[in-house]
Amino acid sequence: MVVVPGKVIYDSNLDSHHHFYNEDTGVITDIPASDISFEQLPALPQGTSTEAISVTIHLRNSKS
Numbered sequence: 713m714v715v716v717p718g719k720v721i722y723d724s725n726l727d728s729h730h731h732f733y734n735e736d737t738g739v740i741t742d743i744p745a746s747d748i749s750f751e752q753l754p755a756l757p758q759g760t761s762t763e764a765i766s767v768t769i770h771l772r773n774s775k776s
Contacts, residue, residue, distance in 0.1 A: 715740065715768065730767035737773070 713723050715733050721740060723731075728745040748767055756762065 713766075713768075730769070732769050732771055734771045734773065736771075743767070743769070 713731070714720050715731075716735075723740075725742055730743040730745065730748055732741040732743060733739075734741075750765070753762070753765075
């Protein structure tokens with residue numbers, strides 16, 4: 713998976729899931745697919761169908 717341009721990370725988890733990515737530490741944490749839901753997706757271009765949805769939530773550590 714490409715996390716940021718120029719950084720590719722191999723993900724051995726083959727189950728459907730999403731990710732948190734900590735920009736400060738470079739740590740990726742899995743998010744179960746069941747923990748994210750969508751009420752509405754944008755209209756797809758004509759002649760296409762959804763193959764998969766991949767969510768990566770980019771985080772920064774809080775400054776104390």
